[in-house]
Amino acid sequence: MPLIGKPRKVRFPNAQKPTPTSTLASTKKTMSTATDSNQPRPGIPALFTQPPPIRDPLITETIDLQNATLEKCLPFLKGIHSTQKDFNKHGVPALQRDIHTGFLYDALEDYPEGFVAMDASRPWIVYWALAGLAMLGEETTRFRERVITTLRPMQNPTGGFGGGHGQTSHLAGSYAAILSLAMVGGEEAFGLVDRNAMWQWISRLKQRDGGFRVCEGGEEDVRGAYCAMTLISLLDLPLTLAPGSQAREAGLESLTSGLPEYLSRCQTFEGGISGSPGSEAHGAYAFCALACLSIVGPPEEIFNRHMDIPLLVSWLSARQSAPEGGLSGRTNKLVDGCYSHWVGGCWPLLESSLEGKPDNTEPPANSLFSREGLTRYILGCCQGVDGGLRDKPGKYVDSYHTCYVMAGLSATQNHHYRTDSSVSSGNFSSSFSWKTSPSRDPGNVFSRGDRLEPMHPLYVIPHKAAEKMRLWSETQPLTV
Ligand code: FPP
Ligand code: K
Ligand code: ZN
Numbered sequence: 001m002p003l004i005g006k007p008r009k010v011r012f013p014n015a016q017k018p019t020p021t022s023t024l025a026s027t028k029k030t031m032s033t034a035t036d037s038n039q040p041r042p043g044i045p046a047l048f049t050q051p052p053p054i055r056d057p058l059i060t061e062t063i064d065l066q067n068a069t070l071e072k073c074l075p076f077l078k079g080i081h082s083t084q085k086d087f088n089k090h091g092v093p094a095l096q097r098d099i100h101t102g103f104l105y106d107a108l109e110d111y112p113e114g115f116v117a118m119d120a121s122r123p124w125i126v127y128w129a130l131a132g133l134a135m136l137g138e139e140t141t142r143f144r145e146r147v148i149t150t151l152r153p154m155q156n157p158t159g160g161f162g163g164g165h166g167q168t169s170h171l172a173g174s175y176a177a178i179l180s181l182a183m184v185g186g187e188e189a190f191g192l193v194d195r196n197a198m199w200q201w202i203s204r205l206k207q208r209d210g211g212f213r214v215c216e217g218g219e220e221d222v223r224g225a226y227c228a229m230t231l232i233s234l235l236d237l238p239l240t241l242a243p244g245s246q247a248r249e250a251g252l253e254s255l256t257s258g259l260p261e262y263l264s265r266c267q268t269f270e271g272g273i274s275g276s277p278g279s280e281a282h283g284a285y286a287f288c289a290l291a292c293l294s295i296v297g298p299p300e301e302i303f304n305r306h307m308d309i310p311l312l313v314s315w316l317s318a319r320q321s322a323p324e325g326g327l328s329g330r331t332n333k334l335v336d337g338c339y340s341h342w343v344g345g346c347w348p349l350l351e352s353s354l355e356g357k358p359d360n361t362e363p364p365a366n367s368l369f370s371r372e373g374l375t376r377y378i379l380g381c382c383q384g385v386d387g388g389l390r391d392k393p394g395k396y397v398d399s400y401h402t403c404y405v406m407a408g409l410s411a412t413q414n415h416h417y418r419t420d421s422s423v424s425s426g427n428f429s430s431s432f433s434w435k436t437s438p439s440r441d442p443g444n445v446f447s448r449g450d451r452l453e454p455m456h457p458l459y460v461i462p463h464k465a466a467e468k469m470r471l472w473s474e475t476q477p478l479t480v
Contacts, residue, residue: 210258340408
């Protein structure tokens with residue numbers, strides 16, 4: 001068998017040859033005079049402004065891209081880019097609340113013709129804007145009428161919401177629709193949901209291996225599992241599988257049967273979690289899996305039973321890049337602001353599971369990741385000059401990134417912990433027992449006025465919004 005197949009796209013740079021001392025000294029001299037204007041702003045530790053001291057000599061396409069990303073980020077990390085302003089003593093630019101708020105208000109207006117590609121994401125456009133506005137401290141109940149009018153036609157009589165009027169029901173669209181209704185709140189919003197049809201539909205999506213398809217005839221993945229458990233727990237749907245559903249006929253009893261085991265099979269050799277058993281670990285699925293497990297049972301009980309937590313912590317830790325401080329979604333890929341939530345949002349869940357018993361309200365003195373690095377990346381690299389937040393410098397802002405970059409910032413700014421008291425005494429009561437207090441991590445380098453509102457660590461909406469929807473649903477039990 002030939003050992004050498006297709007040539008690999010790798011190069012070994014000559015730069016590894018030792019530089020003669022004389023040349024080094026003269027380069028240093030020229031550099032220091034030529035780069036004065038390139039010096040970082042005071043207050044920024046070198047860790048966040050200098051390339052890592054040890055670099056892989058093997059140059060691949062991936063490493064070229066990582067280096068190019070670092071070059072793009074450096075002026076922003078150093079606090080010397082012309083678009084940045086209002087720095088604090090840590091050299092961190094302020095959160096531009098007003099323009100981000102304006103950007104999200106605009107996003108809620110009718111979207112232009114050119115957005116036709118987003119036509120299957122209409123509930124998401126509503127969710128990202130409302131969640132973002134909620135974190136910025138805006139009152140989201142004022143959008144009640146408009147949101148109800150927008151979402152009403154997207155619900156199908158066979159259960160669930162489609163991504164737009166006339167579209168097949170999808171768990172992701174239904175998740176965004178229900179979270180949006182929770183954020184606008186009130187009888188009319190809650191009463192709009194046909195919970196019985198929703199229960200029947202989700203029962204049809206349940207698979208015999210424990211997971212959920214995202215739509216009838218569609219793919220089964222960890223997103224489906226998380227979205228389904230979000231809907232079931234917020235709407236207090238019965239756990240019994242509806243009669244006639246395939247999973248029930250295959251011998252499963254409950255919507256949660258085999259679910260933790262299914263999620264467990266999605267943990268890969270790297271320690272991260274993939275979308276389905278056997279595929280590549282990705283940060284988006286890590287959050288979906290951990291949040292889904294935390295709905296099924298309290299993190300300190302359920303995590304260790306179904307996941308290799310030390311391996312997962314090691315994989316998650318490797319997602320934070322230095323010096324950028326931002327997070328990547330998978331091994332050897334680039335930092336991206338949205339992983340501040342998908343990866344960053346895993347930390348509060350893991351920290352809670354490691355803290356153990358509830359009511360340990362004292363925020364831990366330090367964190368499992370660098371809150372300082374992530375804060376610097378978000379505030380330094382992700383703010384668009386005309387409002388909105390982005391993946392990284394050089395990318396356009398959009399409402400998805402605006403929502404999830406801020407969700408990541410909010411999660412680093414606030415400590416999340418579970419208590420013994422829940423607003424609910426029914427199924428999944430532990431999901432409704434989360435509380436929050438300001439984080440006291442010494443790596444909090446943001447200014448006081450830049451603290452965002454805390455979000456529920458499982459549902460990514462304000463705690464009150466989740467609790468009210470759940471309590472209302474409990475007053476309307478479904479008879480099955
Ligand atoms: C890769 O994109 C992205 C994925 C494999 C997962 C996308 C899923 C989500 C963002 C979350 C879904 C969650 C819910 C609740 C519906 P890429 O290859 O463009 O990015 P990368 O290079 O950073 O991996
Ligand atoms: K990406
Ligand atoms: Zn992104």
